[in-house]
Amino acid sequence: MKKVILLTVAILGFGFAASAQTISKNAIGLRLGDSDGFGAEVSYQRALSDNNRLELDLGWRDGKHYDGFKLAGIYQWVWNIDGGFNWYAGPGAGFGAYSIDNDYKKHGHFEDDSDTFVFLAGDIGIEYNFDFPLLLSLDFRPELGFGDDKFDNNDLDFDIALGIRYQF
Incomplete structure (x- = not known):
């Protein structure tokens, strides 16, 4: 009987220890990537439950001959790998706009252009949740x-970025 009780306590203990790690309720920081021309993004994550969240990213670019912004919203499912390591994936969408000044010479002539656009996105990444309120991530x-x-005659963009966020 003692062995059955001890075995039951051990199984329950391992079960509670193996449960999914909860994610932080809020995180804010930077998402640093540049493959789409919008540079660094201000990033905010809001937990919706123990293992999913919403991420909002606002990127902007201001240069001598152009400026623009892009807002993305991504729904993410988060799975624990081990300890503070998690991986996440999810779908999203967004919109943006850019403007090119007529002083910009492209293909041998000066261009003055602007555009608004919408996009669909996917997101997959890995993150490390430190014991103090810092979250580092790398995503595609x-x-x-x-x-x-x-502007670039390319409808498909691949963005790889490093995220640095403060959790609260």
């Missing part, structure tokens, strides 16, 4: 854009 986000797209 393919984006399929819809708009006039006169």
